Amino acid sequence: GENVEQHPSTLSVQEGDSAVIKCTYSDSASNYFPWYKQELGKRPQLIIDIRSNVGEKKDQRIAVTLNKTAKHFSLHITETQPEDSAVYFCAASTSGGGSYIPTFGRGTSLIVHP
Amino acid sequence: NAGVTQTPKFQVLKTGQSMTLQCAQDMNHEYMSWYRQDPGMGLRLIHYSVGAGITDQGEVPNGYNVSRSTTEDFPLRLLSAAPSQTSVYFCASSYSPPPGTGELFFGEGSRLTVL
Numbered sequence: 382g383e384n385v386e387q388h389p390s391t392l393s394v395q396e397g398d399s400a401v402i403k404c405t406y407s408d409s410a411s412n413y414f415p416w417y418k419q420e421l422g423k424r425p426q427l428i429i430d431i432r433s434n435v436g437e438k439k440d441q442r443i444a445v446t447l448n449k450t451a452k453h454f455s456l457h458i459t460e461t462q463p464e465d466s467a468v469y470f471c472a473a474s475t476s477g478g479g480s481y482i483p484t485f486g487r488g489t490s491l492i493v494h495p
Numbered sequence: 496n497a498g499v500t501q502t503p504k505f506q507v508l509k510t511g512q513s514m515t516l517q518c519a520q521d522m523n524h525e526y527m528s529w530y531r532q533d534p535g536m537g538l539r540l541i542h543y544s545v546g547a548g549i550t551d552q553g554e555v556p557n558g559y560n561v562s563r564s565t566t567e568d569f570p571l572r573l574l575s576a577a578p579s580q581t582s583v584y585f586c587a588s589s590y591s592p593p594p595g596t597g598e599l600f601f602g603e604g605s606r607l608t609v610l
Contacts (some may be wrong), residue, residue, distance in 0.1 A: 417599075
């Protein structure tokens with residue numbers, strides 16, 4: 382099955398700095414790569430996603446890049462703010478039974494210091 | 496829309512007891528799933544369903560049972576609770592089949608403690 386590695390497990394930055402979280406996956410059949418943000422005590426929520434036919438996607442201060450050949454994808458957050466502090470999960474999804482079935486990384490705890 | 500509703504939010508069990516975590520969604524989603532979240536382990540898939548009457552095992556299925564008799568409901572049963580099943584459980588659903596977005600909508604979570 383799919384295996385997703387996520388690094389780092391903890392990332393501490395100063396407000397205004399950039400943050401980068403990296404993930405690798407093992408199954409070349411994976412074709413959908415979402416990122417979820419989970420604030421303390423809350424449910425995970427999708428913040429950005431990318432499909433395998435796209436190399437980069439941006440949404441304001443966040444961007445995701447995908448390198449299918451190397452099987453890795455990254456989340457970039459620019460001009461970090463304290464409200465960006467949360468746990469971020471990457472996932473790699475294969476298509477099965479007419480649905481996407483994601484495998485998640487172990488998460489990165491991002492701490493933004495004011 | 497209520498989205499994905501999980502009950503109960505908190506539960507304490509004794510070893511050997513059984514219980515059911517309820518999950519319901521009102522978005523007409525075909526795909527439903529159960530995850531457990533443990534510190535440093537991310538979200539691990541327990542069981543999933545791609546439609547009514549269809550279920551399959553995920554990464555960590557042992558000790559859990561599911562059924563999908565309707566599109567809306569996907570209960571998770573703990574047959575004989577063990578301390579290793581102490582965790583936060585999330586139910587999640589999604590609609591769009593490939594190549595559409597596979598965004599998962601999560602419930603609020605159920606914190607289970609097994610003594």
